[in-house]
Every structure is written in structure tokens, then in C-alpha cells.
Amino acid sequence: MALYKRGLVWWMSFTHNGEQHRQSTETEDKTLAKRIFDKVKGQIAEGKWFEKLPGEDYTFGDLMKKYMAEYSAVEKAASSHKRDKSLSDHLIKVFGDNYLTDIKPAMVSNYKTQRRGEGASPRTIQYELTLMNHAFNLAIMDWEWIDVNPLKKVKKEKVNNSIERWLTQKEEEQLLKASPKWLQEMILFAINTGFRQSEILDLKWSQIDLERKTVTISEQKNKGVDTLPLNEAALDVLREKGSHAHNADDLVFPTGQNTRFLNRNVFRMFVSATEKVKIKKLRFHDLRHTFATRLVQNGVDIYTVQKLGRWKSIKMVERYSHHNVESLRSGIQVMDRVNKSGVITNLSQSQKKRGHKPLLRLATP
Secondary structure, rough: EEEEEOOOOHHHHHHHEOOOEEEEEOOOOOOHHHHHHHHHHHHHHHHHOOOOHHHHHHHHHHHHHHHHHHHHHHHHHHHHHHHHHHHHHHHHHHHHHHHHEEEEEEEHHHHHHHHHHHHHHHHHHHHHHHHHHHHHHHHHOOOOOOOHHHHOOOOOOOOOOOOOOOOOHHHHHHHHHOHHHHHHHHHHHHHHHHOOHHHHHOOOOHHEOOOOOOEEEEEEOOOOOEEEEEHHHHHHHHHOOOOOOOOOEEEEOOOOOOOOOOHHHHHHHHHHHHHHHHOOOOOOHHHHHHHHHHHHOOOHHHHHHHHHHHHHOHHHHHHHHOOOOHHHHHHHHHHHHHHHOOOOHHHHHHHHHHHOOOOOOOOOO
């Protein structure tokens, strides 16, 4: 054990449970530093000393400020960072002034109850808790502010991950008729590519290769780059818009003033179009669901759908794809081929040899 000076401040060096510790006394006064050091040595001897973590002095507001600036803004796409800001605002209102070491599982559970009372959906609450959990994990692993994550003992919200809304052919016709031309183009492109709204609004001609019939896109979530094939319906939209010469940096779907559409303006017009033809509970993002659903219903394998839509996992694709009765028919018809092969008949003949009356005759020998 030793007391030493670093700059103007006195520091303590000591061993506890086999680990070497160096800790500032936070004073320039040697006499005061010695008294502090003697107190620590006494606590160690009595087994009452515990290492002080920075989290005892940092609030949740401090944590979220660091998380947003050093992680969310750097590691995530702009749209995800914007969503994190919205989610963190709700969390900071409740936890912002609490020191990190004072936040307990019961407080988080109470927060869930409060948010439900405010009308927040289970999905929204879970998004908020996921953000909070990630920030605490970084505080433990990367920043060494704390050593316990209170969310580990908090039960997750039950979220229905099945997406049941997609656009039927009839609804598509109605929606297109009720939409202005610029929105028609976006709708058709979204249905035939599975692109997100922001990806369509940000799309530039430098990403399009009409000769190769491909589009290159920087994936928002994993920051990868994908080159994808385009079908004729999507190409028709692009050919019509590309009938005039464009610079590589020009937007493919610009406003009349050649500027980017604001998300809220597209949202407002999309909602207006759905209301005109009384199509209920349809979001622009459901056009992406429609893309996956139509592929699966027409026999495209899940792996290919995953690659075309750039989902991270097969499980995510299963949430967005749905079968209808006709798309399942090809599966059940396998049984007819099995029956004709004589498998069921042989079973019946085997029963006869044993003196049993067949329960059901599914095929003629």
C-alpha cells in the first residue's frame, strides 16, 4: 500500500482481494489524503471497503447523452439514431435525474406500468427497454461505469410479432387510383422491391443500372452494400422517370422542385389516399410486407425472400410473409402424389393380411 502524487493530486495504491487498485483521494492536501488513505485501509481490514464505481456519480441522463453521442450517432443509420432520440426522451423524463447505481428492477417495472397507462403499445415499450438495456450494457462492458444491469431482472413485454397486414391486388388498384402520380410511382416501386420509404426517398440515379437491371443500395441497419435485381414493374417506373437525362447525384423520386420529399408529406398523402378508398390500417411500410407476402405465396423460398428484402434472419422474414389457402394447396397436393405411389394402399394391404379391416381406403390398388 502506498500514497503517491500524480500531478497536484494525491493517489492511493493498494491491493484488495488480490487485485491492484489505484484511486484518487481527490485532494492536493497531503494530510487530508493520508486520513482518507488510512480510512480506506481500515475499511479493507474490516471487510467493509467496496470499490466505488463512476456510476455512483453519473445520472441516467449522463448515460443517455454519452450513448447518443458516442454510439447511436456513430454506429447507427440516421433514421435509427432519430428513433433512438425519440425513445430516449421518454426514458429520460422518468430516469434522467437518477444515479445509475440507484436504478433498480422495480423502478423499471413501474416504468412499464406507467407507459401502458399512457397508451404506449407493448412494442413501443419494448423498444424503449431495449435501448435502455443496451446503454446499461455499454456502461458495464465498455465504459466501466457500473457492474450491474437492472434490466436483466425485468420481464420483457409480450409483443405480437406476426404482421397480418398486406395489400391485396384489389386494394392496390384502388390505392393507385386514389394517389397522385408521384405517389403512384413510389407505391409501385415499394411493392416490387420491398424498399423502405426512406430508401426510396433517398434513392439516386447513381445507384441504378438500367442496362443490367439492378439497383445498388447501402443497407441502413448493417451498413452493408447490396446489388439487387429489378423486375419489369420496377424498371417500368424507372424508365418512365428516366426518360430525360439525369445527373448521377439526382434523386430518382424528387419533388417538383427537385428536392427530397419530406417523410411527413408522403405520410400525409398516403393516409389521405387510403381514406379515400376506405382501406383501413395500412401503412407505407406494409408495402414492404406485401412484397414478402406475394413472393412467398407464389412459391419463392424463404432464403431468397430474405436476400431480396435484406432481412437479417429467416425468422424476420417469417413475420412478414403469409400464406393464403391457394398458396398452401401445392403443399397438401403432395399427399395425393404419395397416395398414388401406393404407400397408403400397401398399408391397407398389410392390414388385410393381418385380418384387420382397413379403416379408410385412400387409393385404389
